[in-house]
Amino acid sequence: xxxxxxxxxxxxxxxxxxxxxxxxxxxxxxxxxxxxxxxxxxxxxxxxxxxxxxxxxxxxxxxxxxxxxxxxxxxxxxxxxxxxxxxxxxxxxxxxxxxxxxxxxxxxxxxxxxxxxxxxxxxxxxxxxxxxxxxxxxxxxxxxxxxxxxxxxxxxxxxxxxxxxxxxxxxxxxxxxxxxxxxxxxxxxxxxxxxxxxxxxxxxxxxxxxxxxxxxxxxxxxxxxxxxxxxxxxxxxxxxxxxxxxxxxxxxxxxxxxxxxxxxxxxxxxxxxxxxxxxxxxxxxxxxxxxxxxxxxxxxxxxxxxxxxxxxxxxxxxxxxxxxxxxx
Numbered sequence: 001x002x003x004x005x006x007x008x009x010x011x012x013x014x015x016x017x018x019x020x021x022x023x024x025x026x027x028x029x030x031x032x033x034x035x036x037x038x039x040x041x042x043x044x045x046x047x048x049x050x051x052x053x054x055x056x057x058x059x060x061x062x063x064x065x066x067x068x069x070x071x072x073x074x075x076x077x078x079x080x081x082x083x084x085x086x087x088x089x090x091x092x093x094x095x096x097x098x099x100x101x102x103x104x105x106x107x108x109x110x111x112x113x114x115x116x117x118x119x120x121x122x123x124x125x126x127x128x129x130x131x132x133x134x135x136x137x138x139x140x141x142x143x144x145x146x147x148x149x150x151x152x153x154x155x156x157x158x159x160x161x162x163x164x165x166x167x168x169x170x171x172x173x174x175x176x177x178x179x180x181x182x183x184x185x186x187x188x189x190x191x192x193x194x195x196x197x198x199x200x201x202x203x204x205x206x207x208x209x210x211x212x213x214x215x216x217x218x219x220x221x222x223x224x225x226x227x228x229x230x231x232x233x234x235x236x237x238x239x240x241x242x243x244x245x246x247x248x249x250x251x252x253x254x255x256x257x258x259x260x261x262x263x264x265x266x267x268x269x270x271x272x273x274x275x276x277x278x279x280x281x282x283x284x285x286x287x288x289x290x291x292x293x294x295x296x297x298x299x300x301x302x303x304x305x306x307x308x309x310x311x312x313x314x315x316x317x318x319x320x321x322x323x324x325x326x327x328x
Contacts, residue, residue: 136163
């Protein structure tokens with residue numbers, strides 16, 4: 001892996017689609033240029049949690065039935081999707097949290113679903129046993145290595161804000177899954193003493209209506225596989241640090257948990273809070289990071305925006321409010 005490089009332009013930005021409804025958290029593009037997007041159930045009205053962008057429209061994918069679950073435990077419907085990824089074989093994988101509004105999960109809700117893009121039909125549904133997807137589990141992001149195992153291997157982060165964090169490993173051929181780095185320190189959010197995010201001049205905290213403010217507690221979130229498949233990189237959301245672990249240790253269920261933990265390496269300070277990781281075939285790692293707007297002009301609070309006056313603000317800037325349940 002090469003070191004950081006200086007900022008440089010990478011071409012012109014192009015508007016592909018303008019979202020006016022619920023907030024998307026995942027986007028993936030097929031080998032033929034088809035664009036897929038997902039919207040988790042976080043309080044907005046979500047007509048479909050997975051869509052394909054077609055001629056400017058958000059079309060439920062693969063159909064409306066899959067986007068109309070009968071309940072939080074429906075294994076044949078998308079409950080609340082956090083992430084979608086097109087794999088190297090040009091198949092769309094849908095990672096369903098089974099946890100709308102971060103509610104406790106029930107068997108059948110948390111799942112990994114393969115949609116074959118040549119037929120636009122569901123080809124595989126992988127659900128998780130209760131010792132893998134816990135009631136507190138929040139399946140956040142997924143990466144695939146089709147070189148490992150008969151049908152490939154998937155790695156999923158559990159970013160739970162209220163329970164143990166960790167990495168979930170899935171054998172795609174058999175559908176078997178197991179937890180690794182269960183509640184390991186490298187998968188946990190940092191406390192306010194060492195990580196205190198600030199937005200609009202104030203600490204970013206959860207501010208529930210029925211209790212005192214508390215720190216953001218999302219754990220293992222971003223995830224990426226090294227170009228040679230030897231290491232899995234990951235990072236908690238509420239942390240400046242990122243880590244890697246041996247995939248040989250992760251993917252072999254016979255390896256002792258202690259040996260898996262012994263293969264963890266601290267990769268250093270990633271420069272701020274971030275939840276997106278990706279790698280390329282040149283051995284480079286990419287991290288998405290946020291840069292909070294330092295100040296905003298005073299304006300009335302609206303349902304989707306919060307503006308405020310911060311000392312030193314030099315001019316009017318629009319500030320977007322965080323997701324439901326989070327305040328600045």
